[in-house]
Amino acid sequence: MAGSILGEQVLRKEDPKFLTTGGEYLADISEPLLEGAAHVVFARSPMAHGTIESIDTSEAESMPGVIGIYTSESLGLEPTKSNFNPGVARTLLASDKVRWVGEPIVAVVAETYAQATDAAQMVFVDIDPLPAVIDMKEALTSSTHIYDGAGSNAVFDSAAFGGQPTTGEAFFEGCEVVVSTEALNQRVAPCPLEPRAAAATWHEGRLYEWLSTQHAQGAIGPIAGANGIEASQVRVITPDVGGGFGAKIGCFSEELLLGLLSKESGRPIKFAETRSESMMNLGHGRAQHQVIKVGGSRDGKITHFQLEMIQDSGAFCEVGTILGALFTRRMAAGVYAFDNVEAHCASVVTNTTPVVAYRGAGRPEATAATERAMDLFATEIGMDPAEVRRKNLIAPFNEPHTTAIGEAYDVGDFVGSLDRALEHAGYEGLRAEQAQRRADGSSNLLGIGVCTYVEITGGAGSHEEDAKI
Numbered sequence: 001m002a003g004s005i006l007g008e009q010v011l012r013k014e015d016p017k018f019l020t021t022g023g024e025y026l027a028d029i030s031e032p033l034l035e036g037a038a039h040v041v042f043a044r045s046p047m048a049h050g051t052i053e054s055i056d057t058s059e060a061e062s063m064p065g066v067i068g069i070y071t072s073e074s075l076g077l078e079p080t081k082s083n084f085n086p087g088v089a090r091t092l093l094a095s096d097k098v099r100w101v102g103e104p105i106v107a108v109v110a111e112t113y114a115q116a117t118d119a120a121q122m123v124f125v126d127i128d129p130l131p132a133v134i135d136m137k138e139a140l141t142s143s144t145h146i147y148d149g150a151g152s153n154a155v156f157d158s159a160a161f162g163g164q165p166t167t168g169e170a171f172f173e174g175c176e177v178v179v180s181t182e183a184l185n186q187r188v189a190p191c192p193l194e195p196r197a198a199a200a201t202w203h204e205g206r207l208y209e210w211l212s213t214q215h216a217q218g219a220i221g222p223i224a225g226a227n228g229i230e231a232s233q234v235r236v237i238t239p240d241v242g243g244g245f246g247a248k249i250g251c252f253s254e255e256l257l258l259g260l261l262s263k264e265s266g267r268p269i270k271f272a273e274t275r276s277e278s279m280m281n282l283g284h285g286r287a288q289h290q291v292i293k294v295g296g297s298r299d300g301k302i303t304h305f306q307l308e309m310i311q312d313s314g315a316f317c318e319v320g321t322i323l324g325a326l327f328t329r330r331m332a333a334g335v336y337a338f339d340n341v342e343a344h345c346a347s348v349v350t351n352t353t354p355v356v357a358y359r360g361a362g363r364p365e366a367t368a369a370t371e372r373a374m375d376l377f378a379t380e381i382g383m384d385p386a387e388v389r390r391k392n393l394i395a396p397f398n399e400p401h402t403t404a405i406g407e408a409y410d411v412g413d414f415v416g417s418l419d420r421a422l423e424h425a426g427y428e429g430l431r432a433e434q435a436q437r438r439a440d441g442s443s444n445l446l447g448i449g450v451c452t453y454v455e456i457t458g459g460a461g462s463h464e465e466d467a468k469i
Helices: 015-019 113-120 136-141 168-172 216-227 253-265 275-281 319-328 363-381 385-392 414-425 427-440
Strands: 038-044 050-056 066-070 104-110 124-129 154-162 177-188 197-203 206-211 234-237 269-272 285-296 302-312 340-348
Touching: 038 113, 038 253, 038 275, 050 104, 066 113, 066 253, 104 113, 104 253, 136 285, 136 302, 136 340, 154 319, 168 285, 168 302, 177 363, 197 253, 206 216, 206 253, 216 234, 216 253, 253 269, 285 319, 285 363, 302 319, 302 363, 319 340, 319 363, 363 385, 385 414, 414 427
Parallel strands: 038 269, 206 234, 302 340
Antiparallel strands: 038 104, 050 124, 066 104, 154 340, 177 285, 197 206, 197 269, 285 302
């Protein structure tokens, strides 16, 4: 077909611009509508948990270049409820309590970034410390509740079952072999070359916001809501984005506030966080505790798989709250034909940086849990881990296959894929070399790992438009 890319090598075209410093990023953006922009810097909480007793901005207000200093009270901010638990609600600027180190409390707007930074350091917030909950397991039973309205620190719960209906230890009745392990998929901090940055201004009744984001369309609704306007009155513009890794999918307090700050100050507003601020506020990833159990027979067949998860949401219910439920739970069976599957996820809030999407967002956690269990089972019965996997893979299928946990896979030949991977890697030769080194007592050991995975795609956003004739 003329002009078709089918069967043709498609080369990347965007690289030369970025490799030769040709990109345009938000901190340096030049737009006519942003001419004369002021800068905002936020005074942030130095404590993980505490009650705000008072806020003193008098010294900051007298600093050179200061245009305005804004608190939750002065902006008239109302608490924003989480989409996942209405009992979890907070204002975009902390008002009654602080819940993590780095949470924004006061917005300082000045002529230059340096002046805003200097003035922000002269904001004094009196905070009465409260016990901090930082361990996700302890959060389940702690008497310290981060959100009083939620009733506990457990803010979201999800479970899925496939096969026999029994749960707990009874789930494994009849299994010849049962192995279990406990794992921590540790918290990580995304670190894009470009930290968060945004700019906003009003023009002819519309709010224009330039945003370093991975999801411009998804930002329109939250920005409109924060500014009390219709979505049709918001335009989000995304220039070059210096990395995001999933963390820039959502909208954060600072970005949502820019429209209000622009309106209050009468100026276009620019925001660009420091690397230190990014590490505390961009949002973290992973942060999942897992207890994995599998049961089966000594011939290598696994019939039962159980996964108990605690998902650390951090200090607010962002998208991280549902990662374990939405993706880890759904991917629990992986590529295996387990007859009986049980997966449960409890999401908790802690006094830590909120958890967001990051590099796979819940799906690598599922693979880590399942594949660790396969290795433990292989060790327990003394069978090659590749062979254990082969015995349990879903048989090749050309029509949709539904797993025990209810996920539909379109097509697949997992056995063929594994065999080809082992062949290309020279697996048998590697195992022979490993055995020889062990027999020789060599100090130069050879480690061999085998892993399989299948991954559900990310969710697609939605957008509606209306037209009247």
